[in-house]
Amino acid sequence: MKKFDKDRLILALGGPALAIVVAVALTSVVLLASGSNPVQPYALMAEYAVHSDIQVLIVNQAGTYYLAALAVAVGFRMNLFNIGVDGQYRLAAMVAALAGASVALPKPLHILLIVVVAMLVGAFWAGVAGILKTTRGVSEVVSTIMLNAIATSVVAYLILPAQFGEQRGNNLTTGEIPESGWFPGIDLGAAGEIYGFVVVAALCGVLYWLILNRTRFGFDLRATGASESAAIASGVDAKRMVLTSMLISGAVAGLTGMPVLLGDSHTYSLDFPVGVGFMGITVALLGRNHPVGMALGALLIAFLEKASSTLDYNGYEKEIATIMQGLIVMAVVISYESVRRYGLRRQQQKVGEELAAEAAAAGGTDPKNRKEVSA
Structure with a gap:
C-alpha cells in the first residue's frame, strides 16, 4: 500500500x-543567449511578490483564471476540448453587464440576476457547439474556435452606442451597474480588496470535485470520457453526456468574468480582459484537471503575470x-x-512481479531467494 x-x-x-x-x-x-543574468529576474519577481498589494492582485487574477480552468476541465474530463471558453466568458460578461445596468433590485437579487444571466449565456453559447457535435458530428475544437470569432463580432456589435452601448471618451461601455449589483469584497486596507467572487470560485472548485467523484453523474461523465463505447454498453447516453458537459462548461465559463465585473469594473468595456479562456487551458493542463492542482496553477500563472511588471524597472x-x-x-x-x-512501465513492472510471485508460490519456489524446495 x-x-x-x-x-x-x-x-x-x-x-x-x-x-x-x-x-x-x-x-x-x-x-543567457540574450546576455542577461539567468537568475536575477526570478529573484526580482519573488521579491516584488512579497508586497501585500501585489499579493492581492495575484489572488484576484488567480480567481479569474481558476474559474476559466474549471470550465475547461469539465470538458477535459469528458474528453472534450472546449477552446471556446474565452468567447463564452466575454459574451456572458457583456450580456450580464447589460442586464445588471438596466435594472434596479435589492442587492442579493441584483447580484443573483447578473450571475444567472452570465451562466445562461455561457451555457447557451457552449451548447451550440454541443448540439453541432451530437447532431452533426462537428468537432468541438473547430466549432468553439469559430464561435470565439463570432462572439467577438457579436460583442463588438452590441456594445455600439446605436445598440446597447455607451460612449465614454474613447471607450465603449455597457453602462455602470448600480452599487446594489456589486459583489462585496474582502477589504485589506492599504493592500487593497480581494474580490469576494474569489471565494465563490473556491466553492465552485469544491463543487466540481464533489460532483465528479461523489455522484452518479460524475461517474458517468468520467466513464464516457475514458471510453465512450464502454459507457454506452453500460447504459449511458453518450450524446446526452456530451451536450450536458458542454452546457456545464459554458455555464462555468460565464462565471469567469464575474470577479472583475462585480468586484472591480462594474461595467463591460473594450478594455475588459481578453485571453482569459486560453489561459484557463494552461491552468487546467498544469493542474491536471484537479481542483487543488488548478488552484496552484492559477496562482503560478497569476504570479508570473503580476510580478513581471517589476522587470521593466530593472533592465x-x-x-x-x-x-x-x-x-x-x-x-x-x-x-x-x-x-x-x-x-505504464511501473504498472507493467508490478504486474510482472506479481505474476512471478504467484508462479513461484504455485511451483513451491521462494520468490525472494529463488531456492527450489527439494522433493
Missing part, C-alpha cells in the same frame, strides 16, 4: 513539477514571464507524456 501511494504521488506531482523545471531551465537559456523585459508561460504549456505536454509512460 505504501508503495502504491508513493507511485500515485510521483504520478500526480511529477508532471507539473517537471513542466515548471523545464520551463525555468529553457527560460534561463533564453536569458529586463517583462515578456520574460510571457515566454515562461508559453514554455510551461509546451513543457506540460512533454512532461505529462513522460510521466504517463513512466506510470
